[in-house]
Each structure stands twice: as C-alpha cells, then as structure tokens.
Amino acid sequence: MSFFMHRNSYLQRNDLIFGIALVLAWLMMSGSVMAQTHICRFGEKPPVSLSFVNKDPQLDRSRSVRWLNQRSNRNSRWIVSGLTEYELRAAFDMKIEPVAAGNGLYCLWPARVLPRVEVVKHLVYVASELVRGTCEYDVVYAHEAQHVAINQRIEDEINKAMQGLVETITQDFAAMTALPASMVQNRSQQLLARYGRDFQNLITQVDRARTRDHAAIDTSAEYGRIASQCGPDSAFTTTLQDAMRR
Numbered sequence: 001m002s003f004f005m006h007r008n009s010y011l012q013r014n015d016l017i018f019g020i021a022l023v024l025a026w027l028m029m030s031g032s033v034m035a036q037t038h039i040c041r042f043g044e045k046p047p048v049s050l051s052f053v054n055k056d057p058q059l060d061r062s063r064s065v066r067w068l069n070q071r072s073n074r075n076s077r078w079i080v081s082g083l084t085e086y087e088l089r090a091a092f093d094m095k096i097e098p099v100a101a102g103n104g105l106y107c108l109w110p111a112r113v114l115p116r117v118e119v120v121k122h123l124v125y126v127a128s129e130l131v132r133g134t135c136e137y138d139v140v141y142a143h144e145a146q147h148v149a150i151n152q153r154i155e156d157e158i159n160k161a162m163q164g165l166v167e168t169i170t171q172d173f174a175a176m177t178a179l180p181a182s183m184v185q186n187r188s189q190q191l192l193a194r195y196g197r198d199f200q201n202l203i204t205q206v207d208r209a210r211t212r213d214h215a216a217i218d219t220s221a222e223y224g225r226i227a228s229q230c231g232p233d234s235a236f237t238t239t240l241q242d243a244m245r246r
Helices: 002-036 067-071 135-174 180-216 218-227 237-246
Strands: 049-054 059-060 081-104 107-126
Touching: 049 135, 059 067, 067 081, 067 237, 081 135, 081 218, 107 135, 135 180, 135 218
Parallel strands: 049 107, 059 107
Antiparallel strands: 081 107
C-alpha cells in the first residue's frame, strides 16, 4: 500500500512540473506573438490627400463639318455636325517610410499619398456651317450638352471614388502591425503596387461607364431625331450635305 501511495505522489509531482513547463512555454510564445503583432499607433493622421483639377468645357465653332467627320472617324450614314472631346490624365503618387517600433520591428508610415486626376481636354465642336441661333445649331448644341453633362457627372464619381480609396488606405495603415526589418522593403513594394492597381482600376471602371453612357445617346434614333427637328429643307439636308461634297 505504501508503494502505491509513493508512486501516485511521484506522478503528481511530475504532472505539476510538466504543467509549469507548459505555462512557461505558453508565456514565451505569447510574448513572441505579441511582439510580432505589435499594432502600429501613430499620433497623427497620415498626409493622405487627393487632387482633382477640373477644366470647364470650351466651345469651338471654327471647324468645318468635313473636319468633324474626319475627326470622329465614325462609320455612319449620318453627318457629324457636333462633337465633344474629353481627356483625363491620372497619376498615383505614394511614398512609404519605415518607422522604428522597438525590438527590431518597424511600422510602415504613408509619408505621402496623392492620387491625382486632371481634365486636360473638354472641347465642344459645332460645325462652322451652322449659324448660331438657328434651329439646326440649337439642336446640335443641345445634343452635345448631354455629352458635357455625362463628363461632368463622371467627374463627381471620380472624386467620390478617390475619396473612398484615400479612406481605405488610411484605415489599412491604422490597422497594420509592425514588421521585422527583413520584411519592410518587400511589404512596402506590395502595398505600392496594390494601391497603384486599385487607383488604375478605379479610373478604368469610371471611364468605361462614361463610354457606355455616351454610346447610349449616340444612336441612329437620336441622329434621326436631330435631323428631323428643323424640317425637310434644314441645313442638315442642304448646307451640310453640300459642304461634305466639296
């Protein structure tokens, strides 16, 4: 009986030692994980901003109907008597800097985030053969005004999308954890590539929507409506036709 009591006591002591060892191992691992998942806390907001440079549409009445048709390169039975040209230039500028966080770890700091979009062209052409104040001029001008409205609506959408991207970047960096020095360069490059792609996708998606909306009003039905607005002997069937044959 004494033998078994002694044996049980021996097993209990070993269980206790083993349990203490597990606790110590867990504490060591926990400390290591905590060091590796150190949340980066900055006392200031990242200098994240956006730049959208607008350009008011400009009217050009100096171009002939022949020039407009050559410019549009449109295969249609309808004569192009008005045209709107619009061009954007977009760039994404970002700089990431490592900030020492202690214990050989570094936090990534977005030292500069500047998505930039600039409207470099917004021109409205009305054929020079159309006289201002006439029915033909007014209906062509009204049609091109629809294109201008689409472009301006898209500008608002780009602005909102850029603000959303800026907010996403700010939130991402606020939730980032510290990294060892060996990971800083690779992680920075990954982030720069990712946000650059996000910005480019944003511009591409908005531009596709713009193209789709323009195509929705550049239809044969719309051109037929314009041609019939001013009667059978309008400039669309006389003056412009003659100018195209010269």
